[in-house]
Amino acid sequence: MLSIRLGWLVLMGVIVMVGCGSTAEPSTPTTGVVTREVPVTREVAVEAERTVEVTRQVTVPVTVLVTAAPVADATPENAATDDVASNALATTVSVAEATSEAAPVGCWPWHEAYLHLSESGCVEGVVSSTGQSASVFFINFSPDRSTFYGVSFDWGWEELAGECVHLTGQISEYNGRPQLIINDPSQMSYCDGGGSPPAFAR
Numbered sequence: 731m732l733s734i735r736l737g738w739l740v741l742m743g744v745i746v747m748v749g750c751g752s753t754a755e756p757s758t759p760t761t762g763v764v765t766r767e768v769p770v771t772r773e774v775a776v777e778a779e780r781t782v783e784v785t786r787q788v789t790v791p792v793t794v795l796v797t798a799a800p801v802a803d804a805t806p807e808n809a810a811t812d813d814v815a816s817n818a819l820a821t822t823v824s825v826a827e828a829t830s831e832a833a834p835v836g837c838w839p840w841h842e843a844y845l846h847l848s849e850s851g852c853v854e855g856v857v858s859s860t861g862q863s864a865s866v867f868f869i870n871f872s873p874d875r876s877t878f879y880g881v882s883f884d885w886g887w888e889e890l891a892g893e894c895v896h897l898t899g900q901i902s903e904y905n906g907r908p909q910l911i912i913n914d915p916s917q918m919s920y921c922d923g924g925g926s927p928p929a930f931a932r
Contacts, residue, residue, distance in 0.1 A: 840855030850900045853880075855878070858870050886931075899912065
């Protein structure tokens with residue numbers, strides 16, 4: 731009986747020693763990196779271009795014709811009331827339309843012709859050179875032949891280089907260049923008002 735109790739006590743002691751020796755170690759915290767995408771909005775300056783249509787007033791010379799005629803003589807019956815009217819003149823004023831023969835007013839410089847595409851008006855400049863092909867006569871205003879020029883399919887001119895001329899008509903675009911088509915020699919005139927340069931039919 732005594733041996734049984736001793737065995738029991740020994741067993742209990744072993745259990746207690748094992749329980750005390752197996753204490754759990756404290757857990758160590760771990761560090762993690764979390765990546766996430768965050769949308770970012772920022773303001774960006776944008777340069778914008780806009781086209782502004784400019785309208786300008788142009789003074790046009792006109793011819794005024796005045797015809798004067800005396801008013802009929804006052805009669806005795808209305809002489810008292812028409813005393814002032816008897817000395818008046820009846821005037822008739824008519825305004826003649828400006829024609830292509832009139833000196834152009836407000837011509838655009840040839841280097842600004844590209845600003846007036848599809849407009850009709852007058853372009854002024856000094857001719858740098860002329861040239862022709864089998865079907866076209868060219869009047870150049872730029873030495874590098876990259877900007878405005880006059881073109882005619884029916885007419886040609888000699889000795890225009892160095893002359894200041896006015897071209898009147900509609901400005902159009904061809905192959906990226908502004909041009910003015912000359913259908914009649916009267917569309918070209920000297921800048922000093924000396925009339926139109928002599929032309930020859932092609």
